[in-house]
Amino acid sequence: MINVLVVDDAAFMRLAIKNVLEKSGFKVVADAKNGQEGIEKYLEYRPDIVTMDITMPDMTGIEALKKIREADPTAKVVMISAMGQERMVKEAIINGAKSFIVKPYKEEHITQTLLKIASDK
Amino acid sequence: MAVQNSGDSLLEMFIFETLQNTEQLEQIILDTEKEDGFSNNAINEIFRIMHTIKGSAAMMSYPEIASLAHKAEDLFYFIRENKDVKYSCSHVSDLILLCMDYINNEVSGIRENRDPNADESNRLIEELDNYLCKLKGASTDTTNSEKMLAHISYKAIFYFEYGCEMENIRAYSIIRDMREYAYDIVTVPENVLDNDETTNIIRKSGFLVYFTSDKAYSELQSLFMNMPFIRDIDLTLTDVDICLQAENENTTSGRVTVESESEKIKNEETLIKQDNHSSGQSIISINISKLDKLMNLVGEVVISESMVANNPDLKGLELQSFQKEALQLHKIIVEMQDLVMSMRLVPLTTTFQKTHRIVRDMSKKLGKEVNLELSGEDTEVDKSIIEHLSDPLMHLVRNCIDHGLESEEVRIALNKPAIGTITLEAYNSGSNVYILVHDDGRGLNKEKILEKARNNNILTKPESEMTDKEICSLIFLPGFSTNAEVSEFSGRGVGLDVVMQNITSIGGSVSVESTEGMGTTVTMKIPLTVAIIDGMNIKVGAKNFTIPITAIRESFKPENGSIFMDTEGNEMIMVRGECYAIMKLHKQWDIETEVTELSDGILIMVEQEEKRRCIFADCLLGQQQVVVKSMPDYIKRIKKVEGLSGCTLLGDGSISLILDPAWLINSEIKYGKGE
CATH class of the missing domain: 3.30.565.10 (Histidine kinase-like ATPase, C-terminal domain)
Structure with a gap:
């Protein structure tokens, strides 16, 4: 069972991702509505993978990514991005995000990406 | 890319280049031995040559050569990276020379369709390995020796899933992840992160990555397939030198196209060729058989020219302009002949x-x-x-x-x-x-x-x-x-x-x-050459013969009184106080002729290795440059004709047989009965 933490400011997105993942046998151990909460939840639950929205109020996904990776360099974070956010995605990748998924996404994009990344090492 | 004997020219090129490389390698090693130790340059050069051999051998599917070259490359990689490691220069030279002999032998074997000698290759690899281990053991620098694990060159084309978006950034993350186990990474297109335009290229043609790694093919394949958003991956073994060139070409043209397999082969072939000629653009290599053909053709031209110019139909005609043009033609042909000759030198x-x-x-x-x-x-x-x-x-x-x-x-x-x-x-x-x-x-x-x-x-x-x-x-x-x-x-x-x-x-x-x-x-x-000689044409009965001018001392009409008989009744001739045996060609070959008396014909004194003899013939036809052709196969098959080194065509189209001077001097003289 792969444990996932979902970080997104939109409740709808959190739910949508959660549905997709749980349908495919992932376990969403927690969710967070901003970067700060994401960091805290990560440290608390130590999930296998984090899905991280990029644009969030207070603390962006990239800031959170950096902090999480700082705390745990092996952390596997997959960014969720909207179209046209190339600059942000680049920054996330440079800062250690494992991969990224572009909204609107296909369900298998999420599941397969997470599966592959989870099995990595 | 496994090219099993596909394209003879590619194979030819491989053989040619590999032999050239080994020759160069031998030179380097022999030079360094004189200098007592490998210079940095020499080590780099040896490393490079082994690398090239390995790459092309792998491409041509000669695993024995490839793996041996690979091992040798390892050894030199180690020596290069560990400057202070103590190694026996003479032992390393011995090893490399042995490897080279093996590679040379194998490559020549390819032409003869010989089966590769895998045992020998394994033995050499083991020997190299042992020595390398010894060196590694002696070296305390473990980080370096770990890094030195030699790398196999790969080429990978990544195809991303449709609609995954921001392919350039995905490409970048691939490279980022690969850095852990791959080296010398070169990508097409390059600078994927800074240039969003590259997205379209990657979408269309895939993302091309050249790299080296110590990981095995299958391991890499599964690693890559496990990357997110990868639809397909085309991983091939390759040689990085060639690839770097390919990369240069592709980026300068600003676009990448994924060619069909055959096109790729063709491309790499030309790349190899370019590689060869980069040192001197003004030199190209020509298949020797083409030169032979050219030489032959020029020979034919020489003969046809003299057949035309001396055509019997023209006899007695006043042809001033024709003669002038014919002379010009002759001049050009002679020049051409010289040029072709010099090409073969x-x-x-x-x-x-x-x-x-x-x-x-x-x-x-x-x-x-x-x-x-x-x-x-x-x-x-x-x-x-x-x-x-x-x-x-x-x-x-x-x-x-x-x-x-x-x-x-x-x-x-x-x-x-x-x-x-x-x-x-x-x-x-x-x-x-x-x-x-x-x-x-x-x-x-x-x-x-x-x-x-x-x-x-x-x-x-x-x-x-x-x-x-x-x-x-x-x-x-x-x-x-x-x-x-x-x-x-x-x-x-x-x-x-x-x-x-x-x-x-x-x-x-x-x-x-x-x-x-x-x-x-x-x-x-x-x-200097065997193709064209200066010859003296002589006549015996109805037959023409040609004697190479270089073998002729002089020719003369025998004086009365200079001829005498030896104890067995054979004719000898005294010239300026020296005695020479006489060989009468018509007797030697049983040719019918009216000229049988010495006084009617002519004597030609031939010389070889300070031995002389006089040859008797009917008359001299004149001196001419002749194109030597070997005896036709059908004649050779019937029997070996002694005394002839070939044949040629004379200006009037008749055949003349070229006499072998050594035979003229050394063969037993046949004396006719009653003489």
């Missing part, structure tokens, strides 16, 4: 250089230090002759070291320089090239030679009548070998007669001079 340099290796190997094995001096390497000889020259030369040099040069102690005792010297010298003289092999060793012992010749029954005339030179020349006779013990190098059961055979087969001659205690000089006289 190759300097002796490589042939001479090869002796370095022999000298090195032998002096090591026999414990004799030898000083090799070369001069006149730039002397040029026809390509077809060079091929016949290499073996005799090696044979002679081996003989010099093995039999000629004394051991160091003996030399010192004899008040000679402790180190023996072998000199190879080449120079042009007339239409011949002379090649001298000289050693300052013990010289030939004439007593021993005579004794041996007596025992082997190869003496051709009474001992008392033999000159020193003739005695020395006995060593070139078949069945002669003075060294009682067979040594690894010279005594392979074949004597120096092989040298003689080889040289005479190309129309040359061998002579030897020796002063006891001072050394021996073997001189090989070789014609």
Whole structure:
């Protein structure tokens, strides 16, 4: 069972991702509505993978990514991005995000990406 | 990319290039041995050559060569990265030379469709491995030695899933992840992160990555397939040198296209070619068979030209303008002929250089230090002759070291320089090239030679009548070998007669001079070319013959009274106080002719190796450059005709047979009955 933490400011997105993942046998151990909460939840639950929205109020996904990776360099974070956010995605990748998924996404994009990344090492 | 013998030209190129590389490698190693240790340059160069060989061998699917070159590359990689590691230069040289011999042998084997010798390759790999382990053990720098695990070059094309978006950033993350196990990463397109335009290229053609890694193919394949958003991956083994070029090409044109497999092969082929010619754009390599054909055609042109210009239909006509044009044509043709000839000329340099290796190997094995001096390497000889020259030369040099040069102690005792010297010298003289092999060793012992010749029954005339030179020349006779013990190098059961055979087969001659205690000089006289000779055409009955001008001393009408009979009633002629035997061609060949009396015909004095004889013919037809053609196969199949070295066409279209001067001098004279 792969444990996932979902970080997104939109409740709808959190739910949508959660549905997709749980349908495919992932376990969403927690969710967070901003970067700060994401960091805290990560440290608390130590999930296998984090899905991280990029644009969030207070603390962006990239800031959170950096902090999480700082705390745990092996952390596997997959960014969720909207179209046209190339600059942000680049920054996330440079800062250690494992991969990224572009909204609107296909369900298998999420599941397969997470599966592959989870099995990595 | 596994190209199983696909495209002969590619294979040819591979063979050509690999042989060239090994030759260069040998040169480097021999040079460094003189300097006592590998310079940084030499190490890099050796590394590069091994790398190239490995890459192309893998591409051509010759795993034995590839893995051996790979191992050798490992070794030099290690030496390069660990500057202070102590290694035995001479041992490494030995190893690399062995590998090179193997590769050379294998590559030549490809042409003959020989099966690869995997055992030998494995043995060499093991040997290299052992030595490498020893070095690694000695080296304390573990981080480096881990890094040195040699890398296999790969080429990977990543195809992303449709609609995954921001392919350039995904490509970047691939590279980022790959850095953990891949090195020398080169991508097409490059700078994916900074340039969003690249997204379209990647979408269309995939993301191309060249890299090296110590990971195995299958391991990489599964690693890559496990990357997110990868639809497909095309992973191939390749050679990074070629790829770097490909990359350059592609980026300059600003776009990447994924060619079909055959196109790719073609592309790489041209790339290899470019690689070859990059050193000198003005030089191209031509298949020797094409040159042969050209030479032949020019020969035909020469003949046709003289057939046209001397056409019997034109006889008695006043053709001023025609004659003028014909002369111009003749001029051009002669120029063309010279040019084609010069195209076939190759300097002796490589042939001479090869002796370095022999000298090195032998002096090591026999414990004799030898000083090799070369001069006149730039002397040029026809390509077809060079091929016949290499073996005799090696044979002679081996003989010099093995039999000629004394051991160091003996030399010192004899008040000679402790180190023996072998000199190879080449120079042009007339239409011949002379090649001298000289050693300052013990010289030939004439007593021993005579004794041996007596025992082997190869003496051709009474001992008392033999000159020193003739005695020395006995060593070139078949069945002669003075060294009682067979040594690894010279005594392979074949004597120096092989040298003689080889040289005479190309129309040359061998002579030897020796002063006891001072050394021996073997001189090989070789014609510059065998394709076109200056010949004297003569007539006997209805037949035409051609004698090479170089063999002719003079021709003359015999004076009355100069002819006399020897004790057996055979005709001899006295010219300026010297006596010569007369060979009458019509008797020799049983040709019907009206000219049978010496006074009616003409005598031609031929000379070879200081032996002379007079040839009797009906008349001289004149001197002409003739194109030598070998006897047609159907004649050769029926029987071997003695005394003819080939045939040619004369200006009027008739056939003339070219006489072999050696035969004219040495064959038994047939005297007709009653003469």
